Amino acid sequence: MRYSHYLVFFCFFITTTLQAQNSDTLSGAGDEIVVTATRTERKLSNVAVPVSIISQKKIQQAGSLRLNDILQEQPGIFLTNGFGTGIQMQGLNPDYTLVLIDGEPLIGRTAGILDINRITVGNIKKIEIVKGPSSSLYGSEALAGVINIITNKPNNNTLNVSARYGSFNTTDINIRASFNKKKFSYQGFANAYFTDGFSIRPNSVERAIAPIQRYTTQQNFGIKFSPKTSLSINFRYNDEKIKNIIAVTNNGVVTSSEGNEHNKDINTTLQLTHKYNNNLKNILRLYTTQFESLQQLATSNGTPYTDYFKQQFARLENQTDYIVNKQLEINAGIGYAIETANSTRYDNSNNQKNNQIGFAFLQSEWKPSPSFTFIAGARYDNNQLYAASFSPKIALQLKANNKLVFKASIGKGFKAPDFRQLYLNFTNAAAGGYSVFGTVEAQKIITQLIQIGQIASLENDYYRLGELQPEYSTGINIGANYTINERLNFNLNAFKNNINNLIDSRLVAYKSGGAQIFSYLNVKNAYTEGIEIALNYKATNTLSFTGGYQLLLSADKDDLNNINIQKVYTRDANGYSRLMQKNEYIGLPNRSKHMANMNIQYDHNKSFVNLRLNYRSKWAVNDKDGNGLYNTNDEFANGYVQVNTAAGKTLNNKLSIQIGCNNLFNYEDVNNLPNMPGRTFYTKLAYSFFQ
Amino acid sequence: MKYSFYLFLVTISFAACQKNTAVTTIPVTSATVKDLVADTIIGTSLQGQPYGANKFTFYSLESNKIIASTDSASTKWDLAFKGTTILTNGGTSGPGKGGAFVYIGLYDGVTAVPADSTFKTDNAPTYAITTGSNKGWYVYDGMNNLINPIPGRVLMIRTANGNYAKVEILNYYKGGVTPSATASDAIKSSEQRYYTFRFTYQPNGSKTF
Known part of the structure; x- marks a missing residue:
């Protein structure tokens, strides 16, 4: 693949027609390639499930540094704060979006949230976002969908450096080099990121974004043994040191702490690809990864605080792609994974928790005519720790004519209970002494406490504690893509996700002193549904416009039943109780009903200017009236528009310069958006030595 | 400390339907009490835990006023407030006939004590009006460190003298306004333990309001 292949796109929903028009800049490429939707290379226009692509050009021209910077500008993605920055997609919590780097999962979630600040965008070639349950191919966590970060692969000999400096002394430096000889290819990448952090809360010692030093490196080696057989070795290491100044308030108790958090993650992938012939290909992959987090704090109450968490994951899998004939392709995979975790949050950090997963998947793609594609697939995950899961999915695409394409898919997704939900053993000694125990621990510990007379009462939910089951969803996506003319394209997708067996923490017992004990139960059922619209308009050869919108509705089914x-x-206004009406119910908290994005871009010669708008409507943050659900009487964060802008110019093909301003109109919400600074500026220089 | 009472007296005429010629008019008291202090925070412990003076505020529904704590061992009071704990004058709490239970429903909808209901009496450390988050009249929002009275909860009270009353707790904070979830802990601490509640007291011993 040549560099120019992925530099040239600036639309998410680009169509064949559009590309044909732009063939001068497209190096003759037919159609953008997507791998995440089917685990095979497919042209975007042939994929039967909702997929969007964020190109490298788009990422760079938005001035993004970390993954959250670019994802917050995507329609239908709401970023959550707390335990880092999480991804809420199709209204589902961050626990339910699988995040992959080059097809392999990232681990190291805290309270179910994978902090996407950990990921630099410096070597991202493109990001593929697949919406809707994808467990039929990827197994656990892929309920809302999959975000696959595809990094640069070795291409022609290149050496690029870039440096960016901006507000809060935020400094970002990237070096990327690659070379390609006949049989051997190499790519190296290194990123360093520093920031002083900030707090928009006046007189606060805590930083909403703490001072951080991050280093990432990725090394990729490729060996071509023969035209048929190749090996790639990929290594990634990420190291971050975060300075913590924390004032924890719980039950009115304030404890201030100071120290550091040190997170490291390592990923290694070995991939052996062998093409038997044009119709049969085999890929054997071995992936190992480790995430380690150590937080050490000195606290004002004299007790030092240490939090340690280590998670390891290793997986061996084999995938075979077989093209039976022009109409039928079959993809089959089989694999085995081992997962371990140690943590001070569990009973004993020396006591390693283990899980083993064996799985197999099968997908067949049937194309009886050029205008009709039908995909059926299923995956079976057999787990050591919890019930096995079977995840089927079917999808179809119908090209009505060369302007109108219909897509529909239905699939099942699941998320296995994680180690935290099974083994957590946490007592907040500083604040009233409440405890949270994983289900395996809860029954054991409470039984012990009863024996020594430390339990005052058992709640009804205690008797419901049992083996945790995986959480399930069934998701339906139905959409259409309409190319009105060569300049205008319109995409619509309606979705509904029914989520069952959701795991939630529940009060299970009171200790003798009145302290509460919580554990996890499969108790909730919910749904999210909505409509996504994307619009692409190329007004002139230099001026283009993209827009996205998502309408989102959600509900907890128990809430609905109680209503x-x-x-x-x-x-009411007097404080007197009254019945709540159904139309006052607003569904799940922390979700905006309306989200919209707009990007206006001007390209001329080797210069560009863009203006990017992100809108989020109000979202519920607090059950103010104490009725246990979220309604119009509760507390909301205000809706807002954030406007970002950037401009850049490339001189003599080697040196490029970019300046930008984020949050142009300085929108701040101290309470609900503490991680969003006011107006910030940056400038960036990039140089390509050769290419 | 400042108390302000807003008192509405609603007088309903009960024509006693006995053969007696005497017509008695017994006023049913309906009132809203604002900012009744319930052991407000006076300091913070070394561990950072705010605390009060550990004193109950005694209240008579019958006379709609605060009763001096020197009368705590009498039947002059019907309810006593300290933090989120509410006592009734009976059992381990006092010499009266008091008792209570928490009814789920609307205040105006309760026109009489339901026939099949059982009044519980205080038996420290458990109380007729159940203490604890989401167990009795309030829910503790641990995330924001706020106490919210649960809507649709009516405290059915048997008073010290054995009459009946219904009470709805409207708010737990000064001025009847819960601080914003994002207010400082200093504000959440200093403004809590001020009850606003409304009640209807039936002095004639019947269970209807």
């Missing part, structure tokens, strides 16, 4: 049987109350 229907008239068991839910709220308060």
